[in-house]
Amino acid sequence: MQSSEKEYLSTRQQDKMQSMSQASQKLRNGILVSTKFDASQRSEALGYLDKYKSAAKEIVKLDQEIEAKLNDFDQKSHEVSQQLIALIESEVEQADRTIDLIIQAAKIVLVVALLIAVLSAGKVAKQFALALKTLALEKKNSERLLLNILPQSIAERLKQEEKKIADSYTAVTVLFADIVGFTELAAQISPEELVGILNVIFSEFDELTEKYGLEKIKTIGDAYMVVGGLPEEKPDHANAIAAMAIDMQGVIKRFSQETGNALSIRIGINTGPVVAGIIGRKKFVYDLWGDTVNIASRMESHGVPGSIQVSETTYKQLKNQYSFEDRGSVQVKGKGQMNCYLLLRSKLKIEN
Known part of the structure; x- marks a missing residue:
């Protein structure tokens, strides 16, 4: 967030409620002493003024919430920016100082892609190891079943694909x-x-x-x-x-x-x-x-x-x-x- 924006928002939050209150009071006094209104019109005008004041308060409250969220977003953006900067500095420490911003961004993308590839490869390797373990277990069960119906020496010859x-x-x-x-x-x-x-x-x-x-x-x-x-x-x-x-x-x-x-x-x-x-x-x-x-x-x-x-x-x-x-x-x-x-x-x- 730019400094001018921060100053603007800060100034609004400090003075807005007071200015609104003063303006509202001044307008209320003007309505009360004005000879242009009869009793009914004066009451209606004061009612509108109260509604305006209530709406203004809600606007100020909403403005405060927006400001808080913007400040929070600004803080988080700053933290993320610091993390990204640290990552970039770590990755490009040995690189040429004249590399422009586009190449730096490309390198970050490359590092992320490499990390994803490594994680994916690890997952595939784990699945492959699990498949091998399952296959070995099934082979062991098949051999045990084979030994239940054939003598061991005959089962070994059968596994060697002896024809007769x-x-x-x-x-x-x-x-x-x-x-x-x-x-x-x-x-x-x-x-x-x-x-x-x-x-x-x-x-x-x-x-x-x-x-x-x-x-x-x-x-x-x-x-x-x-x-x-x-x-x-x-x-x-x-x-x-x-x-x-x-x-x-x-x-x-x-x-x-x-x-x-x-x-x-x-x-x-x-x-x-x-x-x-x-x-x-x-x-x-x-x-x-x-x-x-x-x-x-x-x-x-x-x-x-x-x-x-x-x-x-x-x-x-x-x-x-x-x-x-x-x-x-x-x-x-x-x-x-x-x-x-x-x-x-x-x-x-x-x-x-």
């Missing part, structure tokens, strides 16, 4: 288990309860596969399939499968006692060569193929409820560690007569 995953194994032991009485139970309870029971039982079976270092292959309805000796070699695969089979009987027995559901389990085991690999492109699974698998399935389906039936091949692997009951020759579908044995218990536990 199929391996031959000369000796593994395959187990099939079927819950006896489950079909009858399914007709008596709701689907939700049915799934809940299967989840409890199969979850305990899953823990047993981890305990004995075995590989769960799949579940089909109330059937459970597990193998020992692949994808990593396991010299005692037959013994581990036998130990798990006995524990599976214990799981079903305990479940039946706790729930009152009359369930038992029929288990079949066979030992021999297989081919293992991944089939399909969508919802792929790790599976086994070969006559060994078929015979293990037949050992289960031709077995005795509540018992563990093994083939002669598996019997020869385990006869020194486990006690068996010889069933003799059994007619097996698709295989003819086969010598079968019922696994009873571990000899080592008896000796201990």
Whole structure:
């Protein structure tokens, strides 16, 4: 604000009210003594004079408010100007003293633009880092999910985009288990309860596969399939499968006692060569193929409820560690007569 304006406003505020009051009083006296007005006209003139005086006071008050706002604006403008001057002086300290005002203003704009760019870049970098973190978390979850359906070594080969995953194994032991009485139970309870029971039982079976270092292959309805000796070699695969089979009987027995559901389990085991690999492109699974698998399935389906039936091949692997009951020759579908044995218990536990 220019000094002349300040002086003008200052002078007005000091004298205006007094001048207005004097003029108003002088006019009032003139009206009162004037012979040109009758009583009615004099009263009306005095009324107008009072209204003028009231309006004048409001004008003065408004003028004071305007002056205060102008002074406040002047003070703030001064503060902002000082800040801008400090910024300009800091930025152009090393610049040529002859640079004109336009170039100075351009430099300030450039600095502001640079600050905005830096802040924007920081924000983008933060968003990028967050995206990378989210991607890493999703990758970790995907890998965990993959390991839930595939052996770790197979999952690693799949991630390496290996086109064909199929391996031959000369000796593994395959187990099939079927819950006896489950079909009858399914007709008596709701689907939700049915799934809940299967989840409890199969979850305990899953823990047993981890305990004995075995590989769960799949579940089909109330059937459970597990193998020992692949994808990593396991010299005692037959013994581990036998130990798990006995524990599976214990799981079903305990479940039946706790729930009152009359369930038992029929288990079949066979030992021999297989081919293992991944089939399909969508919802792929790790599976086994070969006559060994078929015979293990037949050992289960031709077995005795509540018992563990093994083939002669598996019997020869385990006869020194486990006690068996010889069933003799059994007619097996698709295989003819086969010598079968019922696994009873571990000899080592008896000796201990």
